[in-house]
Amino acid sequence: MxxxxxxxxxxxxxxxxWYALSYYDMNFGIFMLTREAHDLVFQIYGNVLGIAPESIPPLVMRAIVVDTLIVFAIMAFRRRKxxxxxWRESRASSVQSSEARINAESLSSAP
Incomplete structure (x- = not known):
């Protein structure tokens, strides 16, 4: 796992x-981290895919979110027991605490 x-x-x-460093042009002398390389990469991907280069980052973000949900679903399935x-333990303790609170309120309101 x-x-x-x-x-x-x-x-x-x-x-x-890479995206953050190249977007803000923090390149440390490395061409791949320059804003020029950033724009070039998205222009190439945009040309290959036939879409506007500006629309690629939101699509990648959506893909990452979907992948993350799938990974967490797999983890939850593996640890479902x-x-x-x-869940049962927390529900039982919340029921017990609410019963104790109700009992305490009824005792304090009794004459």
Whole structure:
């Protein structure tokens, strides 16, 4: 599972880091981190896909969100027994605390 999470998170971190650094032109002397390279990459992708280069970042963001939801769904499915036990335990403790609160209120309001 750890390898799965690493293989999911590493490309997102690399892409996000490159995007942020190149968008704000923090290049540290590396051409790939310049704003010129940033615009060139999105222009090439836009030409290949036949869409406007400005529409690519929101599409990538939506893809990352969908992938993240799928990864969390897989994780939840794999740990569904632990999650169900935690849910039952929290529901039971909340019912007990509400019953105790009701009992305390009824005792304090009795003459």
């Amino acid at each position: 750890k390898l799965f999470l690493i293989l999911w998170a590493l490309p997102i971190l690399l892409l996000g880091s 632990k999650i169900a036990a935690w």
